Amino acid sequence: MTGHHPWRGVLVATALPLNDDLSVDYDQYAGHCAWLVENGCDGVVPNGSLGEYQVLTPEERARVVETAVAAVGGERVMPGVAAYGSAEARRWAEQAGEAGCRAVMLLPPNAYRADERSVLAHYAEVARSGLPIVAYNNPIDTKVDLVPELLARLHGEGYIRGVKEFSGDVRRAYRIAELAPELDLLTGADDVLLELAVAGAKGWVAGYPNALPRACVELYRAAAGGDLGTALPLYRQLHPLLRWDSRVEFVQAIKLSMDIAGRHGGPCRPPRAALLPGQEAAVRAATEKALAAGLS
Numbered sequence: 001m002t003g004h005h006p007w008r009g010v011l012v013a014t015a016l017p018l019n020d021d022l023s024v025d026y027d028q029y030a031g032h033c034a035w036l037v038e039n040g041c042d043g044v045v046p047n048g049s050l051g052e053y054q055v056l057t058p059e060e061r062a063r064v065v066e067t068a069v070a071a072v073g074g075e076r077v078m079p080g081v082a083a084y085g086s087a088e089a090r091r092w093a094e095q096a097g098e099a100g101c102r103a104v105m106l107l108p109p110n111a112y113r114a115d116e117r118s119v120l121a122h123y124a125e126v127a128r129s130g131l132p133i134v135a136y137n138n139p140i141d142t143k144v145d146l147v148p149e150l151l152a153r154l155h156g157e158g159y160i161r162g163v164k165e166f167s168g169d170v171r172r173a174y175r176i177a178e179l180a181p182e183l184d185l186l187t188g189a190d191d192v193l194l195e196l197a198v199a200g201a202k203g204w205v206a207g208y209p210n211a212l213p214r215a216c217v218e219l220y221r222a223a224a225g226g227d228l229g230t231a232l233p234l235y236r237q238l239h240p241l242l243r244w245d246s247r248v249e250f251v252q253a254i255k256l257s258m259d260i261a262g263r264h265g266g267p268c269r270p271p272r273a274a275l276l277p278g279q280e281a282a283v284r285a286a287t288e289k290a291l292a293a294g295l296s
Contacts, residue, residue: 006075006102007134007162007186008203009042010220013050013080015210015255016064018266024060026067028264032210033071035263040217041209043076044068045105047092049141050207050251053080055269061092065099074100078134082107086125093129103132105164105205110142116150123159134162134186134205148172152179164188164205165196168246173199190245194235197223207245208238210265211257211287215295237293240286249275256280257287261296 014036017028033044046068047053047061056064068077081092081104093104106126108119127133135154139145146154146163154160165172166188173196176185186203187196193204197220209216219238222231235242244253252275255265267274275283 005161005184005202006043007078007105007132007184010040010209010217011043011045011078011186011203011205012036012041012209012213013045013048013205013207014068015251015258015265016046016051016056017264018269020267022267022269024056024064025264025266026063029064030067030071032263033068036209036213037072037076039209039213041206041213042203043078044072045078045080045205047080047082048105048136048205049080049138050210050254051080052251052269052272053082062095062099065096065101069100075102077101078103078105080105080107080136081126082110082136084109084111086122089122090126090129093126093131093133097129097131101131103134103161104129105134105136106160107136107138107142108144108146110144113143116153119144119146119150120154120157120159123154124157127159132161133159134164134184135160136164136166136188136205138166138188140166140168148175148179151176151183155180155183162186162202165201168192170195170199173201190242191239193219193242194223194231197231198226198228207250207254208241208257210254211261211263212238212241212290212295215290237290237295241283241290244283249279253279253283256283260284260287261291
């Protein structure tokens with residue numbers, strides 16, 4: 001592990017295994033977290049959007065965090081603590097701390113298009129929990145863009161230690177490094193992993209290791225280490241899958257790949273609908289091709 005920086009390395013935004021009746025399979029989830037770490041991942045991020053946190057009850061959401069901590073240890077668990085209200089998000093951060101987690105991941109206010117003052121106030125309130133915060137910039141889904149200048153301000157105020165960058169704009173890596181050199185950049189979208197690793201990312205909050213952890217860890221280690229001879233061919237092989245992480249159907253796609261790879265992905269809770277036949281065929285073909293190539 002990375003000591004005082006538990007958000008560094010490959011942290012898997014875990015998919016949440018559901019039973020056919022859409023109840024949470026906590027035993028499967030515990031086993032999944034342990035399996036990811038056994039296969040080289042540095043930690044897990046429960047209750048991210050991939051973990052369908054928005055459609056969990058408060059009791060389920062708390063138990064998911066506790067299950068992950070029991071499976072792999074609190075230093076390896078960085079839960080998402082997003083909520084509509086700042087007080088609610090702070091309570092989730094406090095719950096994470098009580099469970100033994102060493103850091104949390106936090107979206108900006110996402111119930112509306114928040115202005116800069118609201119964003120600063122939101123992170124200030126959750127920072128009062130005392131846990132290090134990794135901001136999550138996802139302007140596609142939240143409509144709030146944590147641009148480099150705003151990230152530098154949040155870091156300068158002491159509210160955040162890192163950022164999961166999901167804008168897809170790899171040029172931002174260099175601007176963030178100029179404005180806030182001590183702020184850790186984490187790759188937030190699987191399909192820009194190589195570009196951001198080369199630009200100096202300290203970690204990857206990743207989706208596709210849920211299905212293919214060893215290959216994804218090998219890719220990250222090679223890319224972060226500057227071994228492009230290893231990283232680039234592997235990236236080309238994996239990219240037909242990695243790009244699904246940036247699509248609307250990313251949860252369904254990753255769960256399907258998990259099922260094909262012999263893991264338990266299972267269904268999604270509504271309103272997420274099943275993949276269309278063409279989408280399912282594309283994910284299935286790409287997953288089977290990767291498995292046939294020996295990637296796992």
